[in-house]
Amino acid sequence: MPTAAIKICGISTPIALEAAIRGRAAFAGFVFFPKSPRNVTLAQAAQLAEAAQGRISRVGLFVDADDTAIAEAVSAARLDVLQLHGQETPERAAQLRARFGLQVWKALPVASADDVARAHAYAGAADLLLFDAKTPKGALPGGMGLSFDWRLVAHWKGPLAWGLAGGLTPENVAEAVTLTGAPLVDTSSGVESAPGVKDEGRIAAFCAAVHAA
């Protein structure tokens, strides 16, 4: 089985970015959502994008954002991928893909098999589905360190590419990859020492665990 690609989400400092690159992560996620403890300003994103250039792909994370906000982030952070983490419909995903000419990833909150079945609606509209844990009402829609029953997506064979997120840590990611065969794994709070504070050592340990799985 090929090694899963790694995305480290919620990067907001050059130190965390360098740790992700050293760990051979393929994707650095920048959160553009003011309610998140990982939110980056356009100026911060521009600085990180400059440092990342040619070394790691940049994913911008949005929650029901409007086109103007997305356009500003695309330009500041030279984004490669738009990750939609709100209530975006397949039509909205397709619209953004056409407008910006970038890959679009849709996060899908999962708590049951019915949630996984919703993935099919995004065929032809998004490029990748990120199965993530459903979070409680009123909480942030991601980055909460919650996981779901991985058996629901084990060896998922669907009409588009997919990745696994939600509560992944250096301690459990090898088991998650082995059980699900996920082609991509995404972590945020699992590699932090406090909400929004990335830990270099935990980023290194997470990446090493994925490469060894």
Ligand SMILES: O=C(O)c1ccccc1NCC(=O)[C@H](O)[C@H](O)COP(=O)(O)O
């Ligand atoms: O990270 C956030 O603060 C965030 C806020 C709002 C929507 C999504 C958010 N993060 C999404 C991610 O890509 C996370 O990597 C994913 O939900 C997994 O998070 P975690 O369980 O903390 O690893």
